[in-house]
Amino acid sequence: MSVTAAQGFEAAGVASGLKSTGKKDLAVVVNRGPLKVGAAVFTSNRAKANPIIWSQQAIADGVVEAVVLNSGGANCFTGSFGFQTTHQTAEKAAELLEVSPGDVLVCSTGLIGTGDEVFRGKVLDGTAAAIAELSAEGGAAASLAIMTTDSKPKRAVVTDSGWTIGGMAKGAGMLAPGLATMLVVITTDAVLDSAEADAALRRATGVSFDRLDSDGCMSTNDQVTLMVSGASGVRPDPDAFAQALTAVCADLARQLQGDAEGASHDITIEVTHAASEADAVEVGRSVARNNLFKAAIFGNDPNWGRVLAAIGTTAAAFDPYDVDVWMNGVRVCTAGGPDAPREAVDLTPRATHLIIDLRVGEATATILTNDLTHDYVHENSAYSS
Amino acid sequence: MSVTAAQGFEAAGVASGLKSTGKKDLAVVVNRGPLKVGAAVFTSNRAKANPIIWSQQAIADGVVEAVVLNSGGANCFTGSFGFQTTHQTAEKAAELLEVSPGDVLVCSTGLIGTGDEVFRGKVLDGTAAAIAELSAEGGAAASLAIMTTDSKPKRAVVTDSGWTIGGMAKGAGMLAPGLATMLVVITTDAVLDSAEADAALRRATGVSFDRLDSDGCMSTNDQVTLMVSGASGVRPDPDAFAQALTAVCADLARQLQGDAEGASHDITIEVTHAASEADAVEVGRSVARNNLFKAAIFGNDPNWGRVLAAIGTTAAAFDPYDVDVWMNGVRVCTAGGPDAPREAVDLTPRATHLIIDLRVGEATATILTNDLTHDYVHENSAYSS
Numbered sequence: 001m002s003v004t005a006a007q008g009f010e011a012a013g014v015a016s017g018l019k020s021t022g023k024k025d026l027a028v029v030v031n032r033g034p035l036k037v038g039a040a041v042f043t044s045n046r047a048k049a050n051p052i053i054w055s056q057q058a059i060a061d062g063v064v065e066a067v068v069l070n071s072g073g074a075n076c077f078t079g080s081f082g083f084q085t086t087h088q089t090a091e092k093a094a095e096l097l098e099v100s101p102g103d104v105l106v107c108s109t110g111l112i113g114t115g116d117e118v119f120r121g122k123v124l125d126g127t128a129a130a131i132a133e134l135s136a137e138g139g140a141a142a143s144l145a146i147m148t149t150d151s152k153p154k155r156a157v158v159t160d161s162g163w164t165i166g167g168m169a170k171g172a173g174m175l176a177p178g179l180a181t182m183l184v185v186i187t188t189d190a191v192l193d194s195a196e197a198d199a200a201l202r203r204a205t206g207v208s209f210d211r212l213d214s215d216g217c218m219s220t221n222d223q224v225t226l227m228v229s230g231a232s233g234v235r236p237d238p239d240a241f242a243q244a245l246t247a248v249c250a251d252l253a254r255q256l257q258g259d260a261e262g263a264s265h266d267i268t269i270e271v272t273h274a275a276s277e278a279d280a281v282e283v284g285r286s287v288a289r290n291n292l293f294k295a296a297i298f299g300n301d302p303n304w305g306r307v308l309a310a311i312g313t314t315a316a317a318f319d320p321y322d323v324d325v326w327m328n329g330v331r332v333c334t335a336g337g338p339d340a341p342r343e344a345v346d347l348t349p350r351a352t353h354l355i356i357d358l359r360v361g362e363a364t365a366t367i368l369t370n371d372l373t374h375d376y377v378h379e380n381s382a383y384s385s
Numbered sequence: 386m387s388v389t390a391a392q393g394f395e396a397a398g399v400a401s402g403l404k405s406t407g408k409k410d411l412a413v414v415v416n417r418g419p420l421k422v423g424a425a426v427f428t429s430n431r432a433k434a435n436p437i438i439w440s441q442q443a444i445a446d447g448v449v450e451a452v453v454l455n456s457g458g459a460n461c462f463t464g465s466f467g468f469q470t471t472h473q474t475a476e477k478a479a480e481l482l483e484v485s486p487g488d489v490l491v492c493s494t495g496l497i498g499t500g501d502e503v504f505r506g507k508v509l510d511g512t513a514a515a516i517a518e519l520s521a522e523g524g525a526a527a528s529l530a531i532m533t534t535d536s537k538p539k540r541a542v543v544t545d546s547g548w549t550i551g552g553m554a555k556g557a558g559m560l561a562p563g564l565a566t567m568l569v570v571i572t573t574d575a576v577l578d579s580a581e582a583d584a585a586l587r588r589a590t591g592v593s594f595d596r597l598d599s600d601g602c603m604s605t606n607d608q609v610t611l612m613v614s615g616a617s618g619v620r621p622d623p624d625a626f627a628q629a630l631t632a633v634c635a636d637l638a639r640q641l642q643g644d645a646e647g648a649s650h651d652i653t654i655e656v657t658h659a660a661s662e663a664d665a666v667e668v669g670r671s672v673a674r675n676n677l678f679k680a681a682i683f684g685n686d687p688n689w690g691r692v693l694a695a696i697g698t699t700a701a702a703f704d705p706y707d708v709d710v711w712m713n714g715v716r717v718c719t720a721g722g723p724d725a726p727r728e729a730v731d732l733t734p735r736a737t738h739l740i741i742d743l744r745v746g747e748a749t750a751t752i753l754t755n756d757l758t759h760d761y762v763h764e765n766s767a768y769s770s
Binding site: 076311373377 | 602604674681693698761
């Protein structure tokens with residue numbers, strides 16, 4: 001399953017002591033080829049963790065042999081010692097796998113600012129232990145080892161005519177911006193070159209992970225990696241591959257949304273009839289980041305006034321007095337004025353569907369977010385303690 | 386006190402039935418002259434409430450005779466009926482005060498999307514009742530009538546050589562953006578023309594209310610009005626007046642911060658050594674809007690990693706790996722790496738002082754915000770119910 005569903009991949013997940021609970025905390029995913037193609041997208045935060053700085057260099061040639069991922073520490077703002085830890089992690093894996101260190105990506109997640117000698121020792125030992133356990137059935141274990149506040153692992157697989165895409169994810173976040181660090185590894189045995197892999201990955205993440213905005217916060221460690229083994233021997237139609245990859249990414253994004261820290265509602269914000277897709281995204285994101293709206297949804301309150309107050313802060317083309325708003329199938333606002341009474345809206349289901357009809361154009365975008373809850377505050381205030 | 390501290394002003398606050406609690410909910414402040422100079426600043430939200438649309442027109446000539454303010458309903462997105470309510474409110478006040486309706490400003494605060502016949506009747510009757518009770522001792526009652534979720538009224542007075550500035554405020558918000566609608570009325574008996582009043586007000590609000598960012602949400606109804614009677618007969622030194630007005634605004638802004646919905650910490654974010662004041666404001670605001678940081682402060686957790694993750698999303702000039710962070714007097718991050726241990730920081734006091742030293746220039750700015758708490762979520766999820 002997950003990253004070992006496609007042919008040509010092995011994975012493992014082990015407990016190296018990074019998590020105080022003793023649960024699995026270190027994963028390795030290895031591409032056995034014949035192709036060793038890779039592509040990756042990273043957080044756009046200027047405050048980048050050491051693994052991001054390393055992996056951005058390592059991916060430049062489009063070749064990836066392996067990815068090492070740890071939970072239990074973000075290795076971010078840990079100085080040159082922290083960067084050396086990442087470097088040594090790649091070197092350790094490369095030595096044991098007999099590949100070049102520059103073809104090993106590293107991902108970390110956990111608390112920022114921690115990464116001492118003890119942390120380094122556990123990561124290096126864990127890397128060796130995981131490599132010793134690599135197997136074509138290791139995908140499930142790997143998906144467990146990257147979890148932090150996740151309540152369950154996230155996995156997705158799509159199979160098309162002769163080739164397969166599989167992936168795993170952790171976190172309840174996104175790329176830009178994101179929260180709680182999103183780490184994703186996707187593998188495929190389709191035959192692609194690095195330019196094709198990169199293009200397909202950017203296309204797929206642009207309309208999936210990039211539109212998941214749980215709490216407006218951008219992580220220092222977000223990374224999505226695609227590894228291509230070509231082991232199926234099948235060269236897919238580019239559009240078919242991109243669609244399948246988008247389906248895997250969208251599936252994983254929905255799983256991340258459904259397990260976001262402390263959330264009690266999964267909110268789908270559909271912006272319609274915008275002048276441009278960029279406008280639609282801007283409008284949707286403004287609502288996804290509005291604490292007052294998100295707290296209202298937590299309270300099952302169809303407070304559409306907060307929707308209009310949120311979108312009024314954007315530069316998108318629309319007339320605030322000519323906007324319609326629907327909540328869970330009920331039109332609560334027509335042309336900027338009250339329509340159906342609040343009592344007509346049932347917000348008790350976890351799935352919440354908001355439509356904002358800007359009535360100016362033909363573009364559409366959907367943003368996924370969550371409500372703002374007591375549990376969100378609790379989980380994020382108690383995070384480091 | 387408050388708006389009746391300066392000579393030439395009368396005020397009143399009455400209960401008109403808009404608040405289900407039966408508390409005062411309608412205030413009127415009248416300028417008895419001899420000057421009838423006014424200036425005002427408004428929310429920059431494109432989704433503007435009817436009173437904002439009305440008052441922006443009414444202030445254009447720089448003449449203000451009176452301000453009518455109601456809590457218990459924002460009269461926003463209430464259609465043409467709602468605009469007529471605002472218009473009729475100004476006309477009612479003008480008729481009773483024997484002035485021009487175009488010299489009466491209107492402010493409203495409360496739930497968006499409500500403003501029916503019953504609301505209108507209460508506002509009009511309340512306006513008449515308040516005008517019947519106008520007195521030079523009415524400032525305290527007026528400051529009570531504009532409260533919504535405020536736990537106490539906010540008032541400030543500064544007296545200089547012969548002239549006085551007094552003000553009242555409600556809400557825990559700001560101008561752009563703001564939350565929970567901030568309404569402020571400031572009066573003075575100093576002698577100023579409308580251009581001087583406008584310039585002083587913009588200078589004062591730009592470094593006080595505009596830098597209060599409790600939760601990143603911008604209200605549809607925020608308004609700050611300055612009324613000038615000239616009754617002291619004293620023409621102040623422009624700089625002395627601007628400083629005194631800034632002091633009154635800063636005092637009221639601190640009171641708003643100290644009473645923000647559900648907050649348990651008042652966080653002062655001081656950004657130093659920025660390349661420009663705009664950079665300093667952008668950096669400070671990015672932290673003020675970061676839910677993860679704000680939840681950490683609620684939990685008394687000096688999580689400086691979240692500070693760096695927040696400022697990394699800005700375009701301000703600095704090197705993330707050359708930034709120092711201080712919390713309550715303890716340097717927790719030096720040059721983007723860990724410094725003093727977390728245990729050295731005491732975050733139990735309500736007053737929280739964060740310094741972000743960008744180490745690139747000479748500009749400084751201070752942003753005021755609050756933490757993200759269980760009570761914030763509770764108050765804003767239960768708001769309309």
